[in-house]
Amino acid sequence: MEIRDLYDSERNLTGETILKGEEIPEGRYILVVSVFIQNSEGKFLIQKRSEIKNGKFATTGGHAKTGENSIQAILAEVEEEIGLKLNPNDLQLYSSNKFEEYRVFGDDYYVKMDIEDISNLKLQKEEVDSVQWLSKDEILDLMKQDKFFKNHYEEFEILINWLNKNKFSNKC
Numbered sequence: 100m101e102i103r104d105l106y107d108s109e110r111n112l113t114g115e116t117i118l119k120g121e122e123i124p125e126g127r128y129i130l131v132v133s134v135f136i137q138n139s140e141g142k143f144l145i146q147k148r149s150e151i152k153n154g155k156f157a158t159t160g161g162h163a164k165t166g167e168n169s170i171q172a173i174l175a176e177v178e179e180e181i182g183l184k185l186n187p188n189d190l191q192l193y194s195s196n197k198f199e200e201y202r203v204f205g206d207d208y209y210v211k212m213d214i215e216d217i218s219n220l221k222l223q224k225e226e227v228d229s230v231q232w233l234s235k236d237e238i239l240d241l242m243k244q245d246k247f248f249k250n251h252y253e254e255f256e257i258l259i260n261w262l263n264k265n266k267f268s269n270k271c
Contacts (some may be wrong), residue, residue, distance in 0.1 A: 102165040103129045107254070110197070110204055116165050123202040132173040133160030133251060134190070134208040135258050136183075142232035143255075144217065146181065148248070156233075156241050157248035158255070169206040181230055182221030185210060193261040194254065207254045235259065248250050 101119035104112055105127040113127065123129055135158050136144040145156050159180050163172035170187050177183050194207040214220070217230050231240075238255060241247040 103162055104111070104165045104167075107206060108197075119162070128197065128202050128204050130163040130167075130169060130172065131160065131203045131205045132163060132169055132176060132183070132208070133158050133205070133254055134173050134177060134210060135255065136214075137209065137211050137214045138232060139211070140232070142234050143238065144181075144214065144230055145233045146222075146230045146237065147228045149224065149226055152226055153187060153248065154228075155248045156238075156246055157251040160251070162165065170208075173206070173208055180223045180226045182223075183214070185212075194257045205254075207258065 102116045103119065104125070105115040105117060106129070107113055108126065108128070108129070115124075115127065117129070119124065130171070133243045138144070143158070146159060147156050148154055159177050160173070161176040161180070163169065167175065169192075170190060173190065174185055174187060177185050189212065190208045191210065192206060193209045194205070196202075196205050198205060217232070220230060222228070222230065238247060238252070240251045244247075
């Protein structure tokens with residue numbers, strides 16, 4: 100059973116925890132993380148979630164477990180879900196927000212890297228059915244068809260604005 104740390108409204112650890120699936124208490128928050136991996140062709144590594152997880156397309160992410168900071172959580176999620184080890188020095192935090200409605204703090208990361216053969220990735224079948232490289236337009240099309248996880252698409256839009264502003268990629 101996964102245990103999650105609780106934070107106060109200023110993102111300070113409270114010393115309190117909850118179990119996965121428990122309701123987040125009023126005035127408390129948990130930490131969620133995601134990462135968008137972009138290759139040198141400008142495409143993004145997108146996963147098709149398992150049917151248990153709604154079967155939609157999304158990026159890799161999840162909830163921080165107790166004792167994990169944001170970077171530790173995203174490194175763990177990527178390794179668990181798709182079997183990929185990221186270098187923490189390559190991660191760039193592009194968005195950090197508080198979502199009152201969901202009682203979460205969300206940290207979104209970006210990393211630019213090529214993966215030689217994504218068919219060699221070890222997918223966690225309870226979470227992920229498949230992975231593929233998709234262009235910005237292909238992701239937009241999936242969203243229009245309601246096949247892309249809405250929260251992750253909103254994070255993707257923030258990423259595209261951030262990339263354009265910071266000129267990290269001219270192939271978005």
